[in-house]
Amino acid sequence: MSAALDPVIHPAHRLRICALLAAGTTLELSVVKEHLDLSPSALSKQVAALVEAGYVGQSRHGGDSRRVWLSLTRRGQRAYRDHVAALQEIVAASAVDVPAEPR
């Protein structure tokens, strides 16, 4: 396997957060919350883990400082890409392992 699974991104909710940010570039925290079935405190915990790993950046900009914006850092983008590639490799390997049905 050339790409490696990332232990920080591996939990399902964190993978989903990274997927949302990869698709949206910059998203408001409330949008991320809308797409996850998590309580505000659980979401904060997951986001904090990604921020601590240097994968996600948080900022408050624009007229409303109450709004928190999230985006993947360059390191986060690389880690997310590698993680997804590793998952794809697992799926691809299983397809190769399946013996062809005899005709």
Place this chain on the structure above:
Amino acid sequence: MESIDRTPDAAEARAALADVQRAQRAVRDTPWPTWIYPVNALLLGAMAATALLRDDRNPVFLAIGLTVLGVNVAAGYRMGTPWTVPTSRLFVALVLASGACVLAALVVADATTAAWPVLALAVAAAACYLVAGVVHRRTTGRPRASTGGTA
């Protein structure tokens, strides 16, 4: 330091990838506010119509272009998704067609003195965008009342 207890099997990996796709599609297809479609259509038509101006064509064209950008980025920030690109390829193709009509209007205006081809292209630019709006709304559904996109 976090670690992975067990490498996921193929079914788990497939489920995780499907979840990734679902999440990305959901955020990219966030419904837009209804007002943005006619406003963009009008602005694109106006951009094409600036080709008819004899004086100050470039500054007016640039000003309307910046207004289009400003309106869309501001609406995006209000919705919390400023830079997402919708998943509908037909929508993207129609927006590109609308932009092509605007550029064609500029070229045609330099090649002829008649006003009607430019006006026809301005109407085509607006119409293309309106159709794109219908396509977009059909893929995303209506904006929910709780989002900023309904204003």
